[in-house]
Amino acid sequence: MNFLLSPAPHIRDNKSVTIIMCVVMLALLPATLGGVYFFGWSAAILVLLSVISAVATELVMNKMMKREVSIMDGSAALTGLLLALCVSPSLPYYQVVFGAIFAIIIGKQLFGGLGFNVFNPALVGRAFLAAAFPVHMTTWANAFAYRGLDAVTQATPLAAMKFSGQGTSYLALFYGNVGGCIGETSVLLLLLGGLYLLYKGIIDWRIPISYLGTVAVLSFVFKADPIFHLLAGGLLLGAFFMATDYVTSPITAKGMWIFGIGAGILVVIIRLFSGLPEGVMYSILFMNAFVPLINRYTRPRILGRKK
């Protein structure tokens, strides 16, 4: 499918915000269920708590700010779901509630609600949690630890690579039985959801492709294993479900390329040259800040006007 941006008149699509949000949540379902399978019921409780607190906060804020109630558009629920998918499965429950409240209030409502927020609200919530509770956010339950089969905590594949030089098998990364955030470990399940979104035309292919491509090429250039860096960490979750957020990503085709490539460069820089093992969250948040600028400079020329 080829999307062309043009001035009015527009062909009206029958995709409403609610339908889009529901399709995205449906696409996240495999990864969510996978997270519960790998990390146990505590993961399911975290997801539920996060969604409920996000929706409840949205409702309270709507009432307090005397705005139209917007919880039925599903965006708050999606924010809650995405936030839960990118936190550690062993996070204390109340912390995810704080994260969801922060995401909705500071990340979304104070900017003016859906459509006005500069930063991806779920990632704002996650950034808050990472800064507020760094120890809990970097303590990772091992996959299947809840069944009492294995060691309880474990480094994520990226942390193991960065701090101890240990690799993780591609197969384990693909399947997902490794340490990590609830919804980021299984490449298989994330691909399933991502491809479904592409197939339904909900997201544009340019951002994921340029994002993932840049990470692969750059990690190859810097003599790191490109396949490992594609499969490990939250890259796929970020590329398909967070970098493609309508509100916080560019609207022009050229802008999407710039956004994806910029985020990809940041991920590789953070992963390979900084003190942090993973950089997907900061790469997307950082590029979010540039979106208004990108949109402005990649705006298509109006016919007949000088450039």
Add this chain to the structure above:
Amino acid sequence: MKILKMIVVLTLIGLISGGVLAYVYQWAELKIAANQVRETDAAVFKVVPGTKSYKTIAKDDLTYFECFDDVDGKLGTAILCQGNGYQGVIKLIVGVNADFSKFTGMSVLEQLETPGLGAKISEAVFQAQFNNLAARPPIEYVKGISPSKPNEIQAITGATISSRSVVNIINKTIEEWLRVK
């Protein structure tokens, strides 16, 4: 005439300010010096317990304090160490006993590590690990498990880089001290 007035006024203001400052400085100087001595005293007494008096020695960018007590003579040495941490310079002081067989203590003097993570190097739990730590071979750190060897400390969870920095700073400074002393 106007120019003259400007010059006179500004000069007068400068002179009076300077005079006031000179007076205040004279008063503050002694107290500030006393504060610094007290700080050094506290640090040295903490890392080499039992010290009654010490001698400050500065050699090749290295500052260390030979510590003595009233009875047995030399107790050990307190060495100032400095190096890069995760976010900024870490300054610390470490004590070794007289025959250089073990560390007697460690105290972080200045650090800019992340609050809640790396900043835990300033906490007593982390610093206590250096009491009675074997001085040779150089210190090593382990993660997530209890130390098994006499020269091992346990890194702070989630702050491996800050813990490693402390270990590296101490090891490097000790090597230098062995060379110059």
Add this chain to the structure above:
Amino acid sequence: MKKGLMFELLKGLWDESPTFRQLLGMCPTLAVTTSIINGFSMGVATLFVLLCSSVIVSLLRSAIPKEIRIAAYVVIIAAFVTVADLFLKANFADISKALGPFVPLIVVNCIILGRAEAFASKHGVIPSFVDALGMGLGFTLALTLIGSIRELLGSGMLGQPWVIMILPSGAFITLGLLIALMNVIKDKTKAKLAPACPLACPGCEQGGVN
């Protein structure tokens, strides 16, 4: 219209609060308010410099030619800042260490030069003293408030310590939310006290949107 001394004192606490209304002195506001004691001592140090320099500037206001007034103010302010810095170093070494370079940096705090230029150079000693006292107290109050919120949350008032509150981002979040809260209160009380004047002349406090 001549306004009373009480007005000059109180405006610094609320209507023209240097921190929440004029957004002056942001550098220490954001940098040193990691704890109550840091915020409070920074506020008091600033209050001291503000009081002394305002009084001196007001006393000398007719003696200083206007072409060199800024240079003269800066010398006066710098002298008092150095006095404050030496005093802290001598008597409160720990606080001085925690505040670091931000005590010497009071020299460039806009509140102080701002009050000297906007108020003390045009008013008598007593109003200038009261104005400086109000502004300084407003600044101290604001820094202490931010410091207490950050220290309480950062040290674990709500469950685990919120490390973010003692990081720079916590300062921005706290300041932003406090300004928002202040705006809400101001809007509410204004709507209650004075119904908007129907004439709504531009520049008038009573009319229209302020």
